[in-house]
Amino acid sequence: MAGVLIEKQLARHVYSSLEAASCPLVEGLYLQEADSMLQLLCAPSQHRTDILAWICSSISPSFTSSKPMSVRSKEPDVLTKDMAVLGQELLLCRASDVDLIRGDASPRRQLQFLEQLLAFVPGCVKSAGHTADGELLLKEFFGAENLPHLTQTLSPAFDPWPTHIKALWKNTKSSYKPNREENGDIVALLQATQSALEQLQSKCVFLNSEAQSPPAFSPSSLRVAASDLQQLMATFSHVYETDLRVYCSRDPPSFSSETEVFQRVQQLLLACNTELEMLKEVSEASESVSEEVKQLQTQPHYWSRGEKHTLPDQLEKVIGRIGGFLSQLSS
Structure with missing residues (x-):
């Protein structure tokens, strides 16, 4: 976890150094998140290679004139080896550290290499130092130990207005007296608004609490339910008299108490099986x-x-x- 935080801090520092050095390849990006800065500075891409080439050309003007850029663009390995050789001349890496130039090394190592390279760019360290100092000042200002002081500053217990402003405000408050005509207009407006709201409530049935309550059981609905029950009972009586009475009046069947026959049948069936x-x-x-x-x-x-x-x-x-x-x- 600490390593990730250090990498993010290094990415912010390197990105701010590039902005301070007026690198044209980071202008218009407006990156704010550390993850985006890490993706830009540590992931292998053509944009990252162009940033490295710009840094190398800013350090050594002869870097661009040694070989044409068209040849290097056609042969990216040539550009990578040239930048590695420049890093060896600056005692920052070896000529064989091609993975560091391509972006295949660890992010922390790449960021340290970029930070050391940017230290040779003129006018970069001083501006980046001012930016880092400003960040440190903001962090200290918004720290946990200074939050009570900040809160008291934003909402002070005492009135910070000067004496003449206080006197002017008091005179304004004392000199202001409400007019009776204005009060009458306000009362009339309130009464008209209240009457409009009452008319709207009477038109909207769903706003009435009495309409939302379930209706009472009326005698008409009771009469309808009683007539339906009477029709059902009459239908059942007719079906009982015509079809069901014959079966209901029969005597229940008598079962024989001799169970030896069933036992013998069962034994014969088992023997047959x-x-x-x-x-x-x-x-x-x-x-x-x-x-x-x-x-x-x-x-x-x-x-x-x-x-x-x-x-x-x-x-x-x-x-x-x-x-x-x-x-x-x-x-």
């Missing part, structure tokens, strides 16, 4: 067995004389061998 599950498992097992048999008959799994053969082929060969063996025994 068990048998169905067993049949399902048997069918699944038969399908798996048939699949295995099919694989044994179709897929070669048995080796004979360096080759795989299926089970039926192997059985045929074994049967043929046994038949040949039996024929040899019989002969």
Whole structure:
């Protein structure tokens, strides 16, 4: 946090130094916030490069005459290296500190470099010093310890007017006497205004507090509600007599107290479900067995004389061998 505050103070000081040196590249900007000054002085941009080139040309007039600016604008690395060489001659940086010239270094380092460069610009340090002194004076004037004195100055407890002004004011107040005609005109104007306001209030119903209160329950609305209720009751009586009375007059159904039948039905249903599950498992097992048999008959799994053969082929060969063996025994 302290580093950020120091960077903002350095940015303000460098910007005020550029204004004091009458740098044409900051004229008309009117920057007030420290973040905008940091963006201008520390972020890589063509405007920042032009400001550095102006500072270098103000320090060394031969900087602009050493190489044409058109060549430098076409080759920005040449301009960057020339400014780094000038900084080395001034013992402010090394010739290899190209990142400091481009704006890739830390903001604090860039601001310190700019501050040291501006110290070589003629007429810059003195004016910037006056500006810094003014800022210090304002900070001290508006400090927390001086706020009570400032408040007392703005709203003094004693009347600071001179004696002759006080006497003139007292004489003016004592010599002024209201006229009866003026009082009569004022009273008539007030009465006319009050009557206009009363007429306006009578025309605007929503301004009346009595109109905003809910209306009382009138006999006519009660009569309408009673007639609606009578019609509903008559309709219900008609529906009850024609449709609902037959069902309402029936005796309630009698339930048997013997529950063994339901228990037996439940047990039979459970047994049926068990048998169905067993049949399902048997069918699944038969399908798996048939699949295995099919694989044994179709897929070669048995080796004979360096080759795989299926089970039926192997059985045929074994049967043929046994038949040949039996024929040899019989002969």
